[in-house]
Amino acid sequence: QTFDLQSVFGLNTPSIGPSPKLWAERVKLMTGGKVTINVHGAGDFVPPFEVFGAVSSGALPMGFDWIGYWANQIPVANLVGSMPFGPEPDITLAWMFKGGGLEIIQKAYDPHGVVVLPCHLVGAEAGGWFNKEINTVDDLKGLNMRIAGLGGKTLARMGANTQLVPAGEIFVSLETGRIDAAEFSAPQLDVGLGFQRVTKYYYFPGWHQPSSWDSIIINKAVWDGFDSDTQQVMREACFANISWNLADQVNAQAEAIKTIRDAGVDVRRFPDEVLLAMQAAAKEVLAEEAKNDAIFAEALDSLTAYMDGVGEWARLQALPRD
Amino acid sequence: MEHLWPVLMLLGLMAGIFTGYPVAFVLAGTGILFAFLNGIPVIFLSLGVGRIFSGVLANWLLVAIPLFVFMGLMLERSGIAERLLRSLASAFRGMSGAYAFAVAIIGVIMAASTGIIGASVVLMGMMALPAMKENNYDMRLASGLIASSGTLGILIPPSIMLIILGDQLRISVGDLFMGAVVPGLLLGTLYVVYLIAVAILQPHRMPPAARTDPLPLGAALSRLARDLLAPLILIFSVLGTIVAGIATPTESAAIGAAGAMLLAFSSGNLRLKTLRESLYETTSTTAMIVFVMIGASIYSVVFRRLGGDAMLADLFLGEGARPMVVMLTIMALIFVLGFFLEWVEISLVVVPIVAPILTQLDFGMPSEHVLIWFAIALAVNLQTSFLTPPFGYALFYLRGIAPDLPISTIYRGVIPFVLLQLLALALVLGFPGLALNLPMSLR
Amino acid sequence: MRLADRILDLLCLPAKWASWLILPLIGSILAAIFLAKLGQNTLVSWSQPVPVLGRAITVNSLLDFQWYVFALLVLFGGILAYRNDRHVAVETVALNLPPRGRLLLRVLGDLLLLTPFCAIIAWYGYSYAMTAYVTGEGSTQGGLMNRWAIKAMLPLAFAMLTAAGVLRGLAGIVLLVRGR
Numbered sequence: 001q002t003f004d005l006q007s008v009f010g011l012n013t014p015s016i017g018p019s020p021k022l023w024a025e026r027v028k029l030m031t032g033g034k035v036t037i038n039v040h041g042a043g044d045f046v047p048p049f050e051v052f053g054a055v056s057s058g059a060l061p062m063g064f065d066w067i068g069y070w071a072n073q074i075p076v077a078n079l080v081g082s083m084p085f086g087p088e089p090d091i092t093l094a095w096m097f098k099g100g101g102l103e104i105i106q107k108a109y110d111p112h113g114v115v116v117l118p119c120h121l122v123g124a125e126a127g128g129w130f131n132k133e134i135n136t137v138d139d140l141k142g143l144n145m146r147i148a149g150l151g152g153k154t155l156a157r158m159g160a161n162t163q164l165v166p167a168g169e170i171f172v173s174l175e176t177g178r179i180d181a182a183e184f185s186a187p188q189l190d191v192g193l194g195f196q197r198v199t200k201y202y203y204f205p206g207w208h209q210p211s212s213w214d215s216i217i218i219n220k221a222v223w224d225g226f227d228s229d230t231q232q233v234m235r236e237a238c239f240a241n242i243s244w245n246l247a248d249q250v251n252a253q254a255e256a257i258k259t260i261r262d263a264g265v266d267v268r269r270f271p272d273e274v275l276l277a278m279q280a281a282a283k284e285v286l287a288e289e290a291k292n293d294a295i296f297a298e299a300l301d302s303l304t305a306y307m308d309g310v311g312e313w314a315r316l317q318a319l320p321r322d
Numbered sequence: 323m324e325h326l327w328p329v330l331m332l333l334g335l336m337a338g339i340f341t342g343y344p345v346a347f348v349l350a351g352t353g354i355l356f357a358f359l360n361g362i363p364v365i366f367l368s369l370g371v372g373r374i375f376s377g378v379l380a381n382w383l384l385v386a387i388p389l390f391v392f393m394g395l396m397l398e399r400s401g402i403a404e405r406l407l408r409s410l411a412s413a414f415r416g417m418s419g420a421y422a423f424a425v426a427i428i429g430v431i432m433a434a435s436t437g438i439i440g441a442s443v444v445l446m447g448m449m450a451l452p453a454m455k456e457n458n459y460d461m462r463l464a465s466g467l468i469a470s471s472g473t474l475g476i477l478i479p480p481s482i483m484l485i486i487l488g489d490q491l492r493i494s495v496g497d498l499f500m501g502a503v504v505p506g507l508l509l510g511t512l513y514v515v516y517l518i519a520v521a522i523l524q525p526h527r528m529p530p531a532a533r534t535d536p537l538p539l540g541a542a543l544s545r546l547a548r549d550l551l552a553p554l555i556l557i558f559s560v561l562g563t564i565v566a567g568i569a570t571p572t573e574s575a576a577i578g579a580a581g582a583m584l585l586a587f588s589s590g591n592l593r594l595k596t597l598r599e600s601l602y603e604t605t606s607t608t609a610m611i612v613f614v615m616i617g618a619s620i621y622s623v624v625f626r627r628l629g630g631d632a633m634l635a636d637l638f639l640g641e642g643a644r645p646m647v648v649m650l651t652i653m654a655l656i657f658v659l660g661f662f663l664e665w666v667e668i669s670l671v672v673v674p675i676v677a678p679i680l681t682q683l684d685f686g687m688p689s690e691h692v693l694i695w696f697a698i699a700l701a702v703n704l705q706t707s708f709l710t711p712p713f714g715y716a717l718f719y720l721r722g723i724a725p726d727l728p729i730s731t732i733y734r735g736v737i738p739f740v741l742l743q744l745l746a747l748a749l750v751l752g753f754p755g756l757a758l759n760l761p762m763s764l765r
Numbered sequence: 766m767r768l769a770d771r772i773l774d775l776l777c778l779p780a781k782w783a784s785w786l787i788l789p790l791i792g793s794i795l796a797a798i799f800l801a802k803l804g805q806n807t808l809v810s811w812s813q814p815v816p817v818l819g820r821a822i823t824v825n826s827l828l829d830f831q832w833y834v835f836a837l838l839v840l841f842g843g844i845l846a847y848r849n850d851r852h853v854a855v856e857t858v859a860l861n862l863p864p865r866g867r868l869l870l871r872v873l874g875d876l877l878l879l880t881p882f883c884a885i886i887a888w889y890g891y892s893y894a895m896t897a898y899v900t901g902e903g904s905t906q907g908g909l910m911n912r913w914a915i916k917a918m919l920p921l922a923f924a925m926l927t928a929a930g931v932l933r934g935l936a937g938i939v940l941l942v943r944g945r
């Protein structure tokens with residue numbers, strides 16, 4: 001059996017680019033060559049934002065995505081894709097597969113006839129590229145920043161002018177001062193876009209997205225057509241993918257940060273005072289979003305409870321490090 | 323035969339285009355026909371909806387298209403260029419080829435203040451051609467010059483073509499705008515150098531104007547300065563706002579459109595009727611360009627599904643082809659296609675197919691630079707396609723406004739200018755710095 | 766034939782209405798540039814959500830408005846350009862054919878190329894817009910809500926273009942049969 005899969009990313013993008021291909025190879029290997037999946041890059045069949053609709057209608061059997069892309073249709077996708085001050089990768093992993101997360105999320109996908117397999121766990125991104133120093137909360141007021149999702153809503157609440165500059169115009173907008181700051185991705189990806197040539201500061205932490213999920217999405221009818229062994233293989237292939245990509249990330253980030261620093265960019269952290277104010281604003285944004293969508297509310301409650309529950313463990317185990 | 327269907331699909335497209343039916347629908351219709359012939363499930367074609375909506379209609383970059391079209395129409399209606407041409411010609415009076423030099427200079431100025439070509443060719447054809455005829459110019463030279471300097475608008479920023487190329491190649495439009503400045507000015511310079519050579523070697527082809535202008539030279543120059551002011555303000559308002567960081571390239575189009583409308587309004591030439599006609603015209607022209615994108619998006623998804631992309635990649639990347647040979651082959655192919663097709667079709671059908679091939683080749687520079695360099699060379703190449711018979715838009719525009727000018731005169735008249743274009747193309751290909759230095763130094 | 770022409774003219778009306786939106790389009794971009802210079806995101810806001818606008822007019826509402834207008838210009842302008850034969854075409858070869866041959870090619874194009882394409886897009890465009898309606902799709906950036914409204918324009922415009930194609934194709938057949 002042969003299936004087409006389209007990613008929302010270019011296949012040459014570091015880390016997330018090859019991920020669906022590696023998954024497809026694992027599936028082929030573990031099914032003894034029975035299932036072949038041809039992986040296509042962003043835009044090959046549909047523009048990235050249309051992958052979900054195409055899988056839902058059955059025009060494409062499978063897709064690979066950043067879950068947050070589907071926030072327009074599935075509000076909870078915003079939470080799983082990027083939750084400001086959300087869980088670290090190990091906690092989100094546990095919540096997803098052992099804490100009931102996947103069951104809640106799948107409920108939101110059911111009406112669309114789509115099966116979701118979380119398949120690539122991204123660690124924290126960077127806080128963003130800035131041409132203005134952020135020393136106090138007031139520095140965020142009137143800041144022209146390109147940032148998407150719930151993080152964007154959080155900053156907007158704090159008085160920033162958040163906007164969606166198309167990916168192709170971020171560079172020129174930063175370069176000319178049309179925007180003061182832009183959030184894009186993790187250092188590993190950011191460095192390839194050359195923002196270090198046109199900005200002064202690279203801020204951390206990636207408060208807007210301490211972890212996030214990419215997933216394989218499969219049309220329900222296609223999924224039901226697989227026997228239960230094949231379905232299990234596809235899930236197992238995702239577990240293998242997740243451990244592989246977690247192993248691949250941290251070192252690559254460190255190298256990228258070195259390149260960025262060598263280009264003369266000041267790499268620094270947001271002051272704690274600013275981070276605390278962001279956290280307060282993010283809480284309000286999350287509460288507001290939860291009012292608009294029942295599944296979002298259920299996932300937020302479940303995840304917050306889970307984070308609180310395991311939070312003590314992390315605090316008990318914390319070692320002084322220097 | 324492995325590549326049977328993609329080859330048939332290409333042949334089908336060519337045949338369809340030559341029926342004279344609108345290219346947009348030939349592209350889409352051929353795509354759908356071949357999907358049926360191959361038994362591809364109909365639901366696959368529903369991908370076309372997403373491609374049209376998210377890929378084309380919701381593409382914010384393309385909002386610049388109606389704005390640049392509208393700006394060009396307003397500029398035409400405002401009478402600014404007309405006054406500028408008169409005062410330039412009167413400043414050069416007495417010189418051999420006064421009108422010719424004026425046309426070349428206006429060509430560059432108009433080019434830097436509009437994003438399309440129709441307006442420039444029509445405008446100069448209507449104003450300069452009669453005057454040149456009266457002064458016993460060689461009409462081949464006159465028509466070739468007007469057609470070619472009128473097409474500079476598509477190369478020199480702002481330019482709709484560069485916006486579409488930036489979108490297709492996923493590179494910064496700002497970089498492309500800056501990258502096109504030097505090659506655009508280079509072309510303008512080549513035209514002027516050629517005119518100087520003609521003025522010296524064959525002055526009878528462009529005799530000096532009779533001295534009928536009563537204005538003393540000083541007064542003529544001050545009038546020239548005054549008439550230059552409006553276009554310079556417009557150029558600054560578009561390119562200046564990008565460089566100064568006030569607007570993105572897309573937004574600068576709105577500033578230009580508002581500026582041109584203001585100029586047209588203050589010149590007293592803008593009535594409600596002209597405004598309405600310009601708006602309708604803008605809508606038609608925008609749809610005409612964008613529908614080709616829509617058609618191409620349907621054609622290409624089926625072409626890819628049938629393995630067409632893989633076929634072309636095999637063709638160009640076949641055993642150890644040298645990068646520069648691949649680049650030259652692609653440029654030659656596009657030059658030949660330019661005889662028959664328009665820039666819209668070439669940019670939208672050919673570019674997405676050849677771009678991934680080029681990025682895989684090693685030219686000793688980052689692939690992003692390769693794409694910018696390629697895009698600028700391509701822009702020069704595509705500008706040439708406006709001039710190459712039998713199907714060259716600039717030639718048709720000119721023929722449209724000068725019905726008594728034989729088409730053969732126009733065809734022969736553009737030959738030297740096409741050669742100048744090829745010289746410029748060779749220079750850009752041989753010296754990538756011409757395209758890359760400006761955008762890189764501004765970073 | 767007169768009736769066919771009348772209907773084609775009617776189909777062009779939305780394009781003419783949409784043309785006037787170019788003026789507010791220019792205005793909204795200038796406003797967005799101005800707001801960005803001031804470092805403002807929100808123009809006005811209110812407490813109860815209203816259709817399309819949501820709870821505020823922000824820079825992102827303006828951005829959405831801009832591509833909405835562009836989409837309308839293209840979709841309905843496509844019908845206007847079709848009506849006035851303004852679509853890009855390569856007529857060099859066809860011009861050498863006798864008028865009947867040219868008409869025949871045009872009828873074939875109308876019925877075999879344009880109509881199937883437009884009908885398929887209109888058909889799937891309908892469920893595309895319905896999905897947006899059912900899921901209540903809207904901007905997640907404080908832009909415009911009720912995205913189904915703009916998505917519904919796609920099947921509408923393509924259905925109109927299908928109608929125009931069928932109409933002109935049939936009118937062409939009548940002309941061919943009458944032998945003129």
Ligand code: NA
Pocket residue numbers: 432433434435436437438474475476477478479480481
């Ligand atoms: Na231009």
Ligand code: NA
Pocket residue numbers: 660661662663706707708709710711712713714715
């Ligand atoms: Na040509």
